[in-house]
Amino acid sequence: MALWGGRFEKGVDAFTQEFGASLEVDKAMAQQDIAGSRAHAKMLAEQGIISEDDQAAIDAGLADISGQIERGEFAWDVNDEDIHMAVEGALTRNIGTPGARLHTGRSRNDQVATDIRLYAKELCQHLIEGNDALRRVLVDVAEKNFDVVMPGYTHLQHAQPVLFSHHMLAYFWMFTRDHTRLVAALDAADANPLGAAALAGTTYPLNRQRTTELLGFSRAIPNSLDAVSDRDYLLDLEYACSVSMMHLSRLCEEIVLWSSTEFGFITLSDSYSTGSSIMPQKKNPDFAELTRGKCGRVYGDLMALLTTMKSLPLAYNKDLQECKEGPMDAAKTLSDCMEIAAGMLETMQVNADVMLAQAKTGFTAATDVADYLAKKGMPFRDAHRVVGELVLYCEKNGKGLEDLTADEFRAASELFDDDIAADLDPEGIARARTTYGGTGHAAVRAQLEEAKAVL
Ligand code: ARG
Secondary structure, X not given: OOOOHHHOOOOOOHHHHHHHXXXXXXXXXXXXXXXXXXXXXXXXXXXXXXXXXXXXXXHHHHHHHHHHHHOOOOOOOOOOOOHHHHHHHHHHHHHOHXXXXXXXXXXXXXXXXXXXXXXXXXXHHHHHHHHHHHHHHHHHHHHHOOOOEEEEEEOOEEEEEXXXXXXXXXXXXXXXXXXXXXHHHHHHHOEEOOOOOOOOOOOOOOOHXXXXXXXXXXXXXXXXXXXXXXXXXXXXXXXXXXXXXXXXXXXXXXXXXXXXXXXXXXXXXXXXXXXXXXXXXXXXXXXXXXXXXXXXXXXXXXXXXXXHHOOOOOOOOHHHHHHOHHHHHHHHHHHHHHHHHHHHHHHOEEOHHHHHHHHOOOOOOHXXXXXXXXXXXXXXXXXXXXXXXXXXXXHHHOOOHHHOOHHHHHHHOOOOOHHHHHHHOHHHHHHOOOOOOOOOHHHHHHHHHHHHHHO
């Protein structure tokens, strides 16, 4: 008979039992469940609600079960609906009456909320560490390839030369924002629902501040209805994961492009590539693609929980049982993908000569040539048109701007002098962008220091 079986004359059939159970998913938070129970029992004893002896028996019994679960020796029973029933049932079988006193002044509703919050805090902490590791790699790669010049793009068309390090650091700042979101998700989870009981609080003189302290929460939740029915912190976590996966998908998309024959900007390490079962020459960026693809499931996890939560009346509803798997999946996926991305970046070869050669094509100097005229007094709009016509002339004659003779330049405008040559070099063009946050060497050096300070 289930622990709640008193008012029932018959049980559910096996399939219905299985349909209603959450034990398989709950197993991941077994240790959190036990920690919550130990804190609850300790507080109950301190408040004189159960005896010291009962508390000591409960504590030892739970410690024993904790060890059994950790060692994989715990005898799981498929008839247990969830982790709370499994642990409490085993405890009572093992130690008798004191075990049956554990659930005093508590409901599975505040218990499950406590377990999930403790678990979510750990997920956030783990993700924050993974995020830090990835950002450290980005800073490293930027530093090691500091001077490498590549074409910067808009619309995936050559735009202006930028430093490769600048490009890497753009991702650093994206992941820094993800870090902020993960810290916020951790803070959202960091509130104690225990003591809310089923929905309304309890008549026992519980000390909610004490369990808050014992479980390492920063605060107690001030409303019992909200305490048992809030899952916003899981949405926060899933949203943080989703945005970070989106950032990873952008990075991985570039890795896929850059490792293609057409780009050739990078060569992925063999340890982050796969071959083809039919085409002997193939070296595929599978892990970048897979990371890009896994974005979908994490967005799905977020959408699933948003939908589960929609229109739920207060307070606890069984729908809430569906809230656990998604965040676990989202966190595991992001954690794995961050690790893969860090490994790919760390081991890839940066083909500086190819990047530089490409930075010279596609008229990436055009803006600077227009700026040259504007600095000599021509209104920028006019300069833009003059250089546009020069580009058209070059295209018709199969030339780059750097191939034009002094006479050809002067035919476009009297303002051109021999010193225009200096404004055609991608390295110099990048260097000249000295504004804060720009791609000039000095600005990127300062940015790199700022990034390191943030880390
Ligand atoms: N297995 C449930 C869950 O995961 C625990 C809480 C159940 N409470 C209840 N009154 N049925 O949400």
